[in-house]
Amino acid sequence: MNSALKGDLYLGQQIRKKRESTGISLNQAAKEMNISASFLSQIERGIVLPSINTLRTIADYLNTYIGFLLGESVNSENMQVVRKKEIQNISNTIKSKGVNLHILSPVGSKLEFMYDEFEKDSSTGNRLYQHEGEECAFVLQGKLEIILNYEKIVVNEGDFIWFQSNIPHKIVNLHTEKSIAIWIDCPPRF
Numbered sequence: 001m002n003s004a005l006k007g008d009l010y011l012g013q014q015i016r017k018k019r020e021s022t023g024i025s026l027n028q029a030a031k032e033m034n035i036s037a038s039f040l041s042q043i044e045r046g047i048v049l050p051s052i053n054t055l056r057t058i059a060d061y062l063n064t065y066i067g068f069l070l071g072e073s074v075n076s077e078n079m080q081v082v083r084k085k086e087i088q089n090i091s092n093t094i095k096s097k098g099v100n101l102h103i104l105s106p107v108g109s110k111l112e113f114m115y116d117e118f119e120k121d122s123s124t125g126n127r128l129y130q131h132e133g134e135e136c137a138f139v140l141q142g143k144l145e146i147i148l149n150y151e152k153i154v155v156n157e158g159d160f161i162w163f164q165s166n167i168p169h170k171i172v173n174l175h176t177e178k179s180i181a182i183w184i185d186c187p188p189r190f
Contacts, residue, residue, distance in 0.1 A: 009046030014069045016044040018062045033061050080106040087115075090190050098122030098173075101183075103190060112188035116181045118144065118173035128168035135185045136162035142179025145172040165189075 019029050026044070030037040035054065042048045043058075050058065052066075059066045088103040098119030105113040116137075128147065137144075138160045146153045148167045154174065155161050163169065165185065173179045 008049050010071060011049070011069055012044040012046040014071065015058055015062070018064055018069070019044075022062065029061065033057050082106050093190055094124055096123060096125045099124055099171075101190070105188075110187060112185040112190060114183040114185070116171075116183050118142070118171065118175075118179040118181075120173065120175070120177055123172040124170045128170050130168045131165050131189055133165045133185060133187050133189070134162065135165050135183065136160065137181045137183045140180045140182060142173065142175035142177065144179050144181060145174050146170075147172065 019026070024032075026040055027037045030040040033040070035057070039048070043050050043054075055066055055069065059069055062069075082104060089100065090103055091100045094101065099122050100117040100119075102115040102117075103112060104115055105111060128149070137146075137155070139155050139157050141157055143154060143156050146155060146161055146163075147170045148163055149169075153161065
């Protein structure tokens with residue numbers, strides 16, 4: 001058996017396994033995907049290789065992604081776990097008392113995912129910051145004031161904010177206790 005046919009057979013087997021695990025018959029799946037049952041059967045047996053559009057239709061129908069059907073595996077290049085002891089505390093980089101920043105995303109990520117704690121009466125400093133990219137935050141606890149080009153915007157627990165990072169900005173804790181937010185910068189800043 002040549003290698004192309006082995007690849008087609010693997011793809012077909014993955015599609016069949018995924019379809020069968022949902023309890024949907026070949027005829028029903030083909031009808032709902034608007035393809036013929038014989039064509040789907042040929043794909044599942046590795047006789048024919050579907051087009052990208054057909055493969056996308058099949059993957060969407062089976063509630064999966066094309067990479068899974070092709071045998072893409074999870075590895076250190078496309079997934080990382082950052083353990084609690086590996087989380088970077090970068091609070092000293094902004095030199096603001098009462099602001100604790102923790103980078104959660106792994107080194108090399110194209111976005112910077114942070115867990116930020118703002119003690120009572122704390123802020124990111126007196127001056128407004130600006131840099132390239134965009135950022136957003138979700139307030140887990142408390143109440144923050146985001147100052148964007150001297151305009152004050154209050155975000156409470158459960159609120160989300162997004163803005164372009166080139167707008168001069170700073171953060172102030174308005175809560176009578178600690179405020180906590182998940183913050184994302186893209187591209188990474190720290």
